[in-house]
Amino acid sequence: MARTTISSLFGNSPVKPLQTHMASVQDCISELVPFFEAVLDHDWKAAKAQQKKIARLENAADKLKRNLRMQLPRSLFMPVSRRDLLEVLTMQDKIANKAKDIAGLITGRKMEFPETVNEQLIAFVARAVDASAQAQTAINELDELVETGFGGREVKLVQSMIKELDAIESDNDKLERKIRASLFKLENDLPPVQVMFLYRVIDWIGELADLSQRVGSRLELLLAR
Amino acid sequence: MEYAIILLIMACVFGLFMAWGIGANDVANAMGTSVGSGAITIKQAVIIAAIFEFAGAFLAGGQVTKTIRKGIIDADLLSGTPELLVYGMLAALLAAGIWLLVASRLGWPVSTTHTIVGAIVGFAAVGIGMSAVHWGKVGSIVMSWVVSPLLAGTISYWLFRSVQGLILSTKTPFENAKKYVPFYIFLTGFVIALVTMFKGLKHIGLETTILQNYGMAFIVGLIVMFVGKYYISKLTIDPEADRDFHFANVEKVFAVLMVFTACAMAFAHGSNDVANAIGPVAAVVSIVQSGGEITQKSALPIWILLLGGVGIVAGLLMYGRRVMETIGKNITELTPSRGFAATLAAATTVVLASGTGLPISTTHTLVGAVLGVGMARGIGAVNLNVVRTIFLSWIITLPAGAIMAILFFFMFKGIFGA
Numbered sequence: 301m302a303r304t305t306i307s308s309l310f311g312n313s314p315v316k317p318l319q320t321h322m323a324s325v326q327d328c329i330s331e332l333v334p335f336f337e338a339v340l341d342h343d344w345k346a347a348k349a350q351q352k353k354i355a356r357l358e359n360a361a362d363k364l365k366r367n368l369r370m371q372l373p374r375s376l377f378m379p380v381s382r383r384d385l386l387e388v389l390t391m392q393d394k395i396a397n398k399a400k401d402i403a404g405l406i407t408g409r410k411m412e413f414p415e416t417v418n419e420q421l422i423a424f425v426a427r428a429v430d431a432s433a434q435a436q437t438a439i440n441e442l443d444e445l446v447e448t449g450f451g452g453r454e455v456k457l458v459q460s461m462i463k464e465l466d467a468i469e470s471d472n473d474k475l476e477r478k479i480r481a482s483l484f485k486l487e488n489d490l491p492p493v494q495v496m497f498l499y500r501v502i503d504w505i506g507e508l509a510d511l512s513q514r515v516g517s518r519l520e521l522l523l524a525r
Numbered sequence: 526m527e528y529a530i531i532l533l534i535m536a537c538v539f540g541l542f543m544a545w546g547i548g549a550n551d552v553a554n555a556m557g558t559s560v561g562s563g564a565i566t567i568k569q570a571v572i573i574a575a576i577f578e579f580a581g582a583f584l585a586g587g588q589v590t591k592t593i594r595k596g597i598i599d600a601d602l603l604s605g606t607p608e609l610l611v612y613g614m615l616a617a618l619l620a621a622g623i624w625l626l627v628a629s630r631l632g633w634p635v636s637t638t639h640t641i642v643g644a645i646v647g648f649a650a651v652g653i654g655m656s657a658v659h660w661g662k663v664g665s666i667v668m669s670w671v672v673s674p675l676l677a678g679t680i681s682y683w684l685f686r687s688v689q690g691l692i693l694s695t696k697t698p699f700e701n702a703k704k705y706v707p708f709y710i711f712l713t714g715f716v717i718a719l720v721t722m723f724k725g726l727k728h729i730g731l732e733t734t735i736l737q738n739y740g741m742a743f744i745v746g747l748i749v750m751f752v753g754k755y756y757i758s759k760l761t762i763d764p765e766a767d768r769d770f771h772f773a774n775v776e777k778v779f780a781v782l783m784v785f786t787a788c789a790m791a792f793a794h795g796s797n798d799v800a801n802a803i804g805p806v807a808a809v810v811s812i813v814q815s816g817g818e819i820t821q822k823s824a825l826p827i828w829i830l831l832l833g834g835v836g837i838v839a840g841l842l843m844y845g846r847r848v849m850e851t852i853g854k855n856i857t858e859l860t861p862s863r864g865f866a867a868t869l870a871a872a873t874t875v876v877l878a879s880g881t882g883l884p885i886s887t888t889h890t891l892v893g894a895v896l897g898v899g900m901a902r903g904i905g906a907v908n909l910n911v912v913r914t915i916f917l918s919w920i921i922t923l924p925a926g927a928i929m930a931i932l933f934f935f936m937f938k939g940i941f942g943a
Binding site: 304305306307308309310311312313314315375376377378379380444446447448449450451452453454 | 550553554557558561632634685686689690693694695696772848851852854855856858859860862888891892895896899901902903904905906907908909910911913915
């Protein structure tokens with residue numbers, strides 16, 4: 301049975317797939333906390349397993365990303381600009397990529413962290429996960445936004461969510477500065493190569509929150525008429 | 526007139542076949558938005574369609590039937606050779622039936638209306654003469670094909686914007702939905718009743734004044750509003766349902782409304798599209814029965830309207846159900862609040878056209894209405910390729926219908942003699 305005129309008029313909405321992708325990104329990045337716990341415990345077996353899990357989840361997110369891209373032909377008329385939508389998708393995907401890179405680097409080099417920064421480090425990672433969780437909350441409002449035609453109260457609600465996301469990100473920045481300061485005091489007693497990579501890991505964790513914030517700001521672009 | 530009975534039977538069979546085809550395919554398109562939005566099940570859609578298609582065809586189908594039957598061709602030119610009109614109408618029916626069969630096999634979004642109009646114009650212009658066609662009337666019909674999707678789109682855009690403003694974007698969408706949705710139900714009943722009163726009921730012997738028309742439409746509107754209010758008051762709020770999608774409960778209210786607009790759509794469709802099948806039949810019957818005289822005044826026999834209604838319902842029951850299933854599976858993005866805006870806008874436009882006697886395409890009107898909701902940023906994704914194929918089908922359908930009708934016309938002329 302050929303598709304009828306009315307049914308072929310409706311394309312596949314990108315909203316649900318975008319939300320599914322963000323959910324799988326969130327699944328991936330939340331595994332970072334147990335990963336870091338294992339690393340700081342020097343339990344390399346658990347850390348390795350955790351790192352594999354993260355890589356697997358990143359792969360799953362990648363697949364979702366490709367599927368969504370394939371189902372967004374130019375002939376689709378959507379309530380949001382196609383380009384902005386694809387950028388949100390790219391940003392979301394970068395979060396999972398970064399999480400995979402962090403886990404890969406640490407397991408690859410069997411990195412050791414100075415005991416004194418352990419607590420700070422866990423808090424720092426947890427805050428980055430918070431940021432992407434907040435980005436996910438905002439992305440989950442997309443179907444409601446379409447329902448209301450991107451107007452009124454729903455837009456304000458999403459804007460307040462994005463504001464909250466910005467707050468989490470700046471909080472994360474603060475944690476980053478503190479952990480850098482702690483490391484700065486210790487760095488003369490540590491092997492220089494290790495210090496170099498410690499700073500890189502800290503950088504990357506900071507980028508996680510940055511990326512989440514950028515998901516939020518791309519979403520804000522979708523709201524604009 | 527020779528072969529009178531054969532010609533009569535042929536007309537009825539072809540007409541029934543057309544009506545069957547409309548019921549099988551077009552009705553499913555008309556009901557698709559309602560089924561897809563999940564407001565009504567396929568079984569309910571079939572029942573609603575069966576009742577309201579029939580009612581629409583019977584109560585408000587007269588005006589368009591008149592246009593198809595005698596609005597396009599200047600029958601005065603044929604008073605000496607009435608059999609030509611009979612052959613022509615038979616040829617138009619057959620051509621349209623075959624073209625629709627081919628097109629729906631290939632999945633082209635062709636319209637029954639466009640095909641039959643193209644076929645009638647074709648046989649008249651070539652078989653009889655250019656002057657036999659009321660080009661002014663044909664011009665206004667073609668114009669209405671452009672205007673109707675635009676009008677439906679505009680109406681649906683503003684309907685959906687009003688829903689956003691009054692209900693969805695407010696602090697208490699559920700309470701506001703309960704407050705305002707009855708008015709939309711009233712509007713649905715009022716518009717359909719009004720147009721029907723104004724244009725449709727003359728042929729069943731009901732003469733009414735303007736004031737009576739408004740009064741009756743108002744009363745009909747109020748009645749359906751109270752029926753709707755009753756069902757809305759019986760709804761239970763499920764706070765759990767709002768967790769995933771905040772408007773789940775609001776949509777329940779709109780689902781009640783959607784049932785009414787689905788009825789309106791079926792009614793509108795019946796009032797406009799049945800004419801495509803029975804208009805030519807009516808023309809043949811009136812000539813054959815009057816012994817070869819082309820009587821412009823003869824009223825439309827009611828049994829012909831019944832024939833059309835029965836054909837549509839038969840097609841719907843036998844085949845339309847399956848088409849509806851396909852549609853229902855494909856339109857899941859359409860929630861009742863959006864579906865209602867699109868359906869009501871299309872139904873209003875179609876019923877207006879029916880009242881004016883303009884044969885338009887219900888499906889294309891509905892496409893316009895859906896695009897209107899899309900313009901209000903209310904739909905996740907609309908496939909614009911369909912719009913392009915619709916334009917293409919316009920360009921192909923008219924000549925295709927015309928050429929086939931011309932061929933059949935000369936074939937009948939050869940078989941039955943001029």
